[in-house]
Amino acid sequence: MPIQITGTMLLQGIVSGLLAGGLYAMVALGMALIFGVMRVINIAHGTLLMLGAYTTFWLFSLYGINPFLSLLISFPLIFLVGILLQRFFVYRVVGAPELSSLLLTFGISTFISNMAMVAWTADYRSVEFLTGSFLLGQIALSKPRLVTFGFALAITWLAFLFLNLTKTGKAIRATSQQRDLAQVCGINVRRIDLITFGLAAGLAGAGGSLISVMFSVFPEMGQLYVFKSFLVIVLGGAGNYPGAFFGGLILGLAEGLASLFLSAQLSEVIAYILLVIILLVRPTGLFRGRV
Amino acid sequence: MLDNFILELRDVTKRFGGVTAVNRCSLRLAPGKIYGLIGPNGSGKTTLFNCITGLEVREEGEIRFRGERIDGLRPHQVTRRGIGRTFQVIRIFPELTALENLLVVTWSPFDGALRRARELLELVTLDRLQDEYAGNLSYGQQKLLEFARILMTDPDLILLDEPAAGVNRTLLNELLQAIRNLRSQGKTVFIVEHDMKVIMDLSEKIFVLNYGENIAEGPPEVIQADERVIEAYFGR
Amino acid sequence: MKWLAWVVAAGVLIGLAIMPFFVSNYIVTFAIQIFMWIALAESWNLISGFTGYVSFGHVAFFGTGAYTTAILVSQAGWHWFPASMMGSITAAALALIIGYPCLRLKGPYFAIAMLGLNEVLRALVSYFENFTGGGNGITLTPIQSIQPLYYAMGGVALAVVFLTYCIITSRFGLRLISIREDELAAEAMGINTAALKLYAFLLSAAFPGIVGGFFAWYSSHIEPIGTFPLLTTITMIIMCLFGGKGTVLGPVLGASLLSIFQEMVWARFLFIHQAIFGALIVAVVLLMPKGMLGVLQERYRLPRTI
Numbered sequence: 001m002p003i004q005i006t007g008t009m010l011l012q013g014i015v016s017g018l019l020a021g022g023l024y025a026m027v028a029l030g031m032a033l034i035f036g037v038m039r040v041i042n043i044a045h046g047t048l049l050m051l052g053a054y055t056t057f058w059l060f061s062l063y064g065i066n067p068f069l070s071l072l073i074s075f076p077l078i079f080l081v082g083i084l085l086q087r088f089f090v091y092r093v094v095g096a097p098e099l100s101s102l103l104l105t106f107g108i109s110t111f112i113s114n115m116a117m118v119a120w121t122a123d124y125r126s127v128e129f130l131t132g133s134f135l136l137g138q139i140a141l142s143k144p145r146l147v148t149f150g151f152a153l154a155i156t157w158l159a160f161l162f163l164n165l166t167k168t169g170k171a172i173r174a175t176s177q178q179r180d181l182a183q184v185c186g187i188n189v190r191r192i193d194l195i196t197f198g199l200a201a202g203l204a205g206a207g208g209s210l211i212s213v214m215f216s217v218f219p220e221m222g223q224l225y226v227f228k229s230f231l232v233i234v235l236g237g238a239g240n241y242p243g244a245f246f247g248g249l250i251l252g253l254a255e256g257l258a259s260l261f262l263s264a265q266l267s268e269v270i271a272y273i274l275l276v277i278i279l280l281v282r283p284t285g286l287f288r289g290r291v
Numbered sequence: 292m293l294d295n296f297i298l299e300l301r302d303v304t305k306r307f308g309g310v311t312a313v314n315r316c317s318l319r320l321a322p323g324k325i326y327g328l329i330g331p332n333g334s335g336k337t338t339l340f341n342c343i344t345g346l347e348v349r350e351e352g353e354i355r356f357r358g359e360r361i362d363g364l365r366p367h368q369v370t371r372r373g374i375g376r377t378f379q380v381i382r383i384f385p386e387l388t389a390l391e392n393l394l395v396v397t398w399s400p401f402d403g404a405l406r407r408a409r410e411l412l413e414l415v416t417l418d419r420l421q422d423e424y425a426g427n428l429s430y431g432q433q434k435l436l437e438f439a440r441i442l443m444t445d446p447d448l449i450l451l452d453e454p455a456a457g458v459n460r461t462l463l464n465e466l467l468q469a470i471r472n473l474r475s476q477g478k479t480v481f482i483v484e485h486d487m488k489v490i491m492d493l494s495e496k497i498f499v500l501n502y503g504e505n506i507a508e509g510p511p512e513v514i515q516a517d518e519r520v521i522e523a524y525f526g527r
Numbered sequence: 528m529k530w531l532a533w534v535v536a537a538g539v540l541i542g543l544a545i546m547p548f549f550v551s552n553y554i555v556t557f558a559i560q561i562f563m564w565i566a567l568a569e570s571w572n573l574i575s576g577f578t579g580y581v582s583f584g585h586v587a588f589f590g591t592g593a594y595t596t597a598i599l600v601s602q603a604g605w606h607w608f609p610a611s612m613m614g615s616i617t618a619a620a621l622a623l624i625i626g627y628p629c630l631r632l633k634g635p636y637f638a639i640a641m642l643g644l645n646e647v648l649r650a651l652v653s654y655f656e657n658f659t660g661g662g663n664g665i666t667l668t669p670i671q672s673i674q675p676l677y678y679a680m681g682g683v684a685l686a687v688v689f690l691t692y693c694i695i696t697s698r699f700g701l702r703l704i705s706i707r708e709d710e711l712a713a714e715a716m717g718i719n720t721a722a723l724k725l726y727a728f729l730l731s732a733a734f735p736g737i738v739g740g741f742f743a744w745y746s747s748h749i750e751p752i753g754t755f756p757l758l759t760t761i762t763m764i765i766m767c768l769f770g771g772k773g774t775v776l777g778p779v780l781g782a783s784l785l786s787i788f789q790e791m792v793w794a795r796f797l798f799i800h801q802a803i804f805g806a807l808i809v810a811v812v813l814l815m816p817k818g819m820l821g822v823l824q825e826r827y828r829l830p831r832t833i
Contacts, residue, residue, distance in 0.1 A: 366715045
């Protein structure tokens with residue numbers, strides 16, 4: 001740990017943090033949607049992320065497809081996986097006590113991870129596509145991070161357009177606010193659940209594809225992001241989707257700064273304490289959310 | 292002068308975001324009488340009960356029970372001081388038996404509590420159902436059980452939230468008689484009710500709430516003729 | 528009828544007490560494992576089965592006990608038994624610190640907070656390397672004979688089961704159940720729900736603490752990854768659920784049957800045993816959420832205290 005932290009290092013920490021935050025935001029948005037609409041805590045979110053990452057990896061290593069182009073395949077593919085999971089398993093625990101959804105999604109996650117390990121081994125894989133950094137004055141902007149941030153931002157923006165402008169998107173938001181009322185208004189909530197889970201899965205899968213460009217790909221890679229997504233949801237407030245976005249950025253920022261001043265491990269502890277404090281003091285999140 | 296009142300509310304205010312549910316409400320209850328609380332839907336009656344019993348925390352104002360401030364106390368502390376209440380929607384514990392529902396709320400030694408519980412069940416004619424899971428009882432039986440449950444702790448002030456709701460004639464008469472018995476034992480009863488006949492018959496004094504404000508108080512005959520009350524219910 | 532049940536129970540206990548002298552070491556070791564899971568599942572039952580608060584990071588108490596014991600044994604020369612008792616005290620202390628703020632949270636949020644607890648402890652253990660050996664863990668002298676451990680672990684399992692029975696037949700137990708049924712009404716009826724939840728939580732943390740200590744001593748080597756896995760929490764939950772949560776013997780049944788199942792599956796399907804477990808979890812949640820005893824209780828109107 002350096003003794004003196006210069007302005008440049010601070011800026012660097014902030015920038016890297018924000019870049020990571022954009023990715024967290026996109027992945028967490030998916031989880032927030034599932035929790036908001038179905039009251040389900042989706043532990044399998046990390047597994048969906050992993051599937052997206054492997055999709056990109058295999059498309060890249062076998063067919064040389066550009067990882068960013070592969071988003072066009074991984075998003076719909078994992079979207080489909082999400083719909084299947086919802087249709088056959090998750091629908092049973094929608095609105096059920098949290099224990100049921102936690103266990104069910106954990107069981108699904110374990111099953112898929114193990115299968116992934118059997119199919120593809122536990123070896124660490126990587127997608128060597130972009131390396132190096134841009135230099136902006138004294139700040140080094142890692143190329144992979146910058147480009148993936150850009151894509152994450154774009155995809156999240158598209159998701160918000162969908163949620164705010166399309167009929168289905170509005171139905172999703174309505175269901176997440178007042179499920180009973182939405183049903184009475186003629187919204188087919190079963191269909192909304194399917195689409196929401198699919199959308200969330202797609203976002204997770206896309207996240208995985210983008211992450212594969214920067215970090216190693218292996219069956220357990222998604223676990224880390226599950227907990228971070230919880231944090232983001234708590235920061236942003238349940239049911240508050242723009243809140244989830246800013247929550248992701250804030251988390252990335254906090255991590256970036258924390259690893260500057262403390263060791264990386266302690267930053268996790270800080271994050272947890274932050275989580276508990278927020279849950280106690282403002283259970284509706286930093287922004288206006290629902291409990 | 293304060294000592295003569297068992298319950299006193301002074302300028303109690305409770306807000307939920309932009310909505311002011313209870314607005315500078317003040318009232319005083321003398322011991323040993325039956326009081327009514329009426330008002331149109333949404334006038335803040337249940338919220339007021341919640342503030343008194345600690346389920347909600349009021350933003351402004353004071354609530355005194357027997358001269359001592361109780362606002363800010365946790366619900367179980369308020370109950371232990373001698374206030375009991377029922378709910379609009381029955382809240383008995385479905386997976387405990389009728390007997391257990393009564394035993395659970397008292398801390399007196401087991402034998403004494405058991406005896407008292409059995410006596411109370413007999414009083415409300417539920418004694419042969421004492422080992423039945425409360426969730427299996429009929430609506431009327433659950434209502435009686437809830438009533439017996441507040442009596443377990445022998446409170447001095449009893450808040451009843453719509454005791455007549457969904458109750459048939461026979462049961463209703465039993466309940467009304469039970470309430471009158473409470474008063475003759477020296478207890479104070481405060482009732483929220485929509486059934487006008489019931490409340491006018493029972494109460495010695497009625498408070499009227501509209502938009503969270505105490506707009507009128509007085510004996511039933513006076514309230515029935517009060518213009519503000521009629522306006523509140525029926526509009527101009 | 529009741530005395531028959533006690534006679535059978537006494538018989539089973541006597542049988543277990545003399546078993547180590549007649550069977551192979553493998554079976555004794557396996558029995559120790561089952562006792563451990565019984566203690567864990569029954570402990571989780573104390574908080575989550577009775578009050579309904581889902582402790583999704585319960586392995587944190589197990590790990591705390593393990594590390595406390597390992598540190599005391601390796602660095603302060605304690606004997607493993609008192610060191611494990613200290614493990615239960617540190618675990619209970621942790622439960623107090625975490626429980627006091629977190630038990631105020633509503634259902635899903637409490638579960639999330641407990642889930643995070645795990646991760647944090649793992650991070651903390653890695654950070655304080657001087658004490659805890661960081662990522663490399665702590666190594667102890669290997670255990671000589673397992674018979675003392677058999678009786679120790681068996682004793683703890685018996686203690687938790689007996690404690691659960693005492694609680695479920697007392698008014699304390701009734702009050703815990705009323706918290707699960709309708710916490711608001713319980714509070715309004717004069718029950719100090721915050722205090723009772725905390726007591727149940729402390730009790731539910733103490734036993735995993737001891738058991739963790741025994742585990743450390745038995746394994747002779749502990750490290751962060753093996754001591755705080757989410758899988759352990761899930762396993763104890765599924766065992767409790769399978770047998771029937773909220774009952775006394777449900778966790779015993781669940782722990783015993785699933786341990787045997789796991790042992791058979793591990794031997795034959797080494798590579799996919801996790802997937803099989805995952806499928807089992809899904810099956811239990813969807814097909815028998817009330818557990819075996821729960822279904823029996825409903826069908827045949829069995830008493831709550833089984």
